[in-house]
Amino acid sequence: MAYVLFISEQKLKDSTSINLSVDSSYLLPFIRQAQKLYVETKLGTDLTQKLKDEITAGTLAGAYKTLVDDYIGDMLP
Numbered sequence: 001m002a003y004v005l006f007i008s009e010q011k012l013k014d015s016t017s018i019n020l021s022v023d024s025s026y027l028l029p030f031i032r033q034a035q036k037l038y039v040e041t042k043l044g045t046d047l048t049q050k051l052k053d054e055i056t057a058g059t060l061a062g063a064y065k066t067l068v069d070d071y072i073g074d075m076l077p
Contacts, residue, residue, distance in 0.1 A: 004052040005031055006039060006072045015074075034076050043072075 009024045012031070040048045051068060054060040060068060 003028065003032055004055050006035055006051070006055075006068055007031065007076045008073075011073055012076070031076065038075060039072055 005028075009027065012018065012027065013020050013022070018027070035048075043051075051060070051064060051072075054064055055068070
């Protein structure tokens with residue numbers, strides 16, 4: 001099963017004190033948990049799912065892209 005993340009591994013490592021050599025497979029459960037606890041509760045299930053669908057389809061653009069890149073991505077680390 002593929003998981004949709006609102007933050008890239010590189011952005012997470014650049015904005016935190018996580019060592020660059022840490023394997024991303026160790027980070028995945030914590031990123032998913034943070035998205036569930038903090039992002040979905042703030043945005044709601046419908047908007048969260050819409051964003052995930054657009055990311056998966058590669059059609060994330062406009063205000064949704066700004067929301068993910070500038071706000072959600074900064075909220076997760």
